[in-house]
Amino acid sequence: MDYFLHILVLAMVYTILAMSLDLLAGRTGLLSIAHAAFYGLGAYTSALVAVHFGVPFVVSVFAGIVVAALISFIVSLPSLRLHDDYFVIATFGFQMILFSIFNNWMDLTRGPLGIPGIPQPVIFGWKVDTHLEFLELAAMFTCFAYFVVWRITSSPFGRVLHAIREDEVFAKALGKNTLYFKATAFAVGAVLAAMAGSLYAHYITYIDPTSFTVMESILVISMVIIGGAGSLWGPLVGAVVLVTLPEALRFVGLPSSVAANLRQIFYGSLLVIMMMFRPRGLVGSYGFSK
């Protein structure tokens, strides 16, 4: 039962990541490979402040949000001049640099040794320590992320993002400060990813850089693409499919190293097949082209 709840919690963490990435990739047309880096920024910031200063859960999540928002402005800067595939390459660079910091800044992050002993959350007296309570907490975070994305996309602000995705020059011609809109959307996406990271760090109580590699970013992109970009349900469908289906490999009795490879082959081939035959995903509305 705990195993089942654990899978559900992970599915929710990934749903938040996929929804926040969809706000960038599916709604604004800014496909970012740096999403695992923001996930990691949130996880590392809240782990470090929680371990070193013993601050409560709410404060440590907030710290992760602030750091991710600040860094997101730097990462969204290249979108000033770059579009589509060039923007992807730029975020790729940021992902590699931030990963390198997680992995190599020994004094701060302890590098590959990771940070153990992250306290489990206590929220205003509610001590979250069973899987079921974590599921409730994760569900709250997911609902919050869903609400934020829904609120943004159904507002005039979201319509400007949509316009930027379809034709940025035209949005500019209508007097919209597209840089402001892109940077704000990017910050919101980064903040939601950082929240998922904080949740993950306090749930697993141990983090190391291997959870925040570029492959993790590609996994989240696969979720958005397979579920469907530019829709509210697509990222949720993608996250649930990609978290639960590979678990089936566990029951076939394969050794874990083979299962890890097969899982990645599964993501990779799904990405290729989707891009070839159905770029808008299972339930999405946007196929990454104008």
Place this chain on the structure above:
Amino acid sequence: MIPEMQYVVNGINAGATYALVALGFGLIFHVCGFFHFAHGGVYALGAYAAYILTHELGWSIWAAMPCAMLVSSIAGGAIDVVVYCPMQRRRATPLVILIASLGLLIVIQNCLSLGFGDDTKSISEGTVSEGYLFLGARITPIQVATIISLVMVFGAVGCFLHFSGFGRKMRAVGNDPELACVFGVDSESVVFLTFALGSALAGLAAVLAAWDTGLTPVMGFKALLGAVVAVIVGGRGSILGIMLGGLLIGMAQHLVVWKLPSQWQDASVFLILIIFLLLRPQGFLGKPLRKVSV
């Protein structure tokens, strides 16, 4: 031995490998207009083909090299025919193709990892020589071979592009596929042969790199990252730019070690990438980027 010169020699050698991978990647990018990330997978396939030939079948490395190039070439051509060509017929955007090629890279890398394991394999034969002393630095025969192949391959590809009919067709398709089509150039076969040629170069680079430092399934990904940076720093469509870009990041990677701990090598390369993307996205010698169409 002079330590500073050693950094420079190591940097040139690393840069030469990057430049060789980047040349194939850059040719494909120039002619087709999209980032072919699976190039890293094609590269790793070439290296593992050489591993099977030398290790399992006992061939010499010089005999295995052309066969590895052929394997890479076939793999690259097959990827074009099976995946990219149908996508381009459906007018997929470069971004969509990039995502698909990322998926292909993951598939190839994990298949290699399943088949050969994650440990480092070696194809070097006999004892490791300590190399020649050159301007106060040690340089191994493999490094000499890498640098000589770099110069020869760049010369040959440069001449091929500028003086042969097929090279002219490649440049024409790269400049404007529709106009090339109007003039009767069959752009699909030009693209296919570009993939075959570029992938063969990846196979050559892979055998040299595997000979020097061994092979792992993630070697393709690492080489690809270097190639992406070299092509962007050098500029789209410029052979000389790609060579300079490859050498620049190879040097940067090794000169960083002079002042900083070696684990910051990767970060420094990507810092160069970001600086170029922010300040000069067309690279050293490239033409300005395409603007958003109205």
